[in-house]
Amino acid sequence: MTTAVTPTVQEPEIHVFSLWDVLFSGGIVGNSIMIAIFLLGILALYIFLERYFFIKRASKPTPNFLENIRDFIQDGKIQTAVDYCKSIDSPEARMIEKGLARIGRPISDISNAMQNQGQLEVSKLEKNLNILASAAGAAPMLGFLGTVVGMIMAFFEISNVTGAVSPKLLASGIYTAMATTAVGLFVGIPAYFFYNILVTNVDRLVLKIQTHVNEFLDTLNKPL
Template identity: 50%
Template sequence: MLLQITTSPEIVTEAAQESVTLIDLLLKGGLMMVPLFILSVLAIAIFVERVLTIRKAAQTPVQFMEKVKSMVLNGDINGAKLICKDTDTPIARMIEKGLSRIGSPLKTIEASIENVGKIELYRLEKNLSLLATISGAAPMIGFLGTVTGMIQAFIAIAQEEGSVSPKLLSSGIYEAMITTAVGLVIGIIAYLGYNFLVARVQKLVHAMEYNSIDFIDLLQEPR
């Protein structure tokens, strides 16, 4: 016996409606969806740009310090500087600055390396504060959309004579709920991205401190 399965037009229509439900919901979020969309794009752009920048900054060759140490111990300061110039990382720039100050008092060398480290840290943390701001601002904008949406709903109730139909209130309630949900999603993602980037920066800062201390110790070794 063969079973014939037929699909009614009603089911097809319902499936087509479900396929655009998410878009419809977002479009019914009202004007508050515009700043939320801008914040979401900005957060994604900052996160991607910072990930690429931090990843590039962390790509210091494994044998970098060993080569620099060997050349410094052999008196080849210019060769050590060339290695630093060929290595485009914060650690290399800090060591290069220290090499350029060899012959000065140790405190002067330490201060020079520390100043370069501060500049590199500023570059690594660029726009992280903006990402943190987005993580807090997006939910607040979403809550503002909730307030404006509920105001619209109550205005509709006040202007309607007689019984109020759910369809009449749908636009205000849509805006109230959707903006809150979207704002929270953007805020959570931005917050997680911010903490991830901060952890990566801190890991790189520890590596910078370790290598700078290692370089200072090298200069104090007897020759």
């Protein structure tokens, strides 16, 4: 009596999605590009947080600041007003201090001195914003570069295959290459918003400072 042999059915191999394998399976060149993108992301986040809190401290209002300056000027206490400005750590206080130190000169000289100080204050507020903007643009570009390099490497491997090309080989090379673009956009898009948030805050603070400076110059123009 013969026993029938039941053919064994081979179950399809199931691959578990691994983010680590997708991100860092692009070889030396791909991994280097991926690391560079991550470093740009860390740099962008650091600059954003550092600038955000710096601008926030500079924007902190001083109650009755202009009123006190106006009272000191009317009482003839110019040095007291200068010392009062020195005790306040804000861009407008430093600008008005420059103006107070030149009281007695023509109003144009006072205005020019305050404008020069204002340019220094704006440069302090905008420190490293150009680096943040560069990171926002460079991260996607590096991602595209990684994709192009990955596709070149994938098709190079395919060209060395004799016979039919396995779809698995083609697919694995493509999704590994596209990972750099995804990460580049993931870093570049927030960095772009970070940059615009900081620029908006700087512009708002500069407008506020300019308003206070104009009020100070109006006070000097008024007869005592």
